[in-house]
Amino acid sequence: MPKAKSKAQQQAAGAALAAKRGETDKSDLQGASVEMYESMSESELEEMASTDRSDLPETADDD
Template structure:
């Protein structure tokens, strides 16, 4: 399932970085923290790899 907004794609990228150990989990906040806890690395990778071209900043 691709990300539906740029904000969702960014949050998934931050959560994925934390899952992989490239960023600290304690630095996460809001949606990225929820995504970290509830999604697998594969799911996060799918969201984070969504092209941002044509996506709205926030889903409506």
């Protein structure tokens, strides 16, 4: 299962998960969260959104 590599990615996954569950409108999503909503299952989003943020960088480095 995917793990978030940055706080921004974890937050985007959380937004996509909320939309997937019907808690927010899909039209409220922006950027990466739209792509996550369309390409990932609810269980994948849940796994990524539940990643512990304490040791994550704000954004991921481009490798």
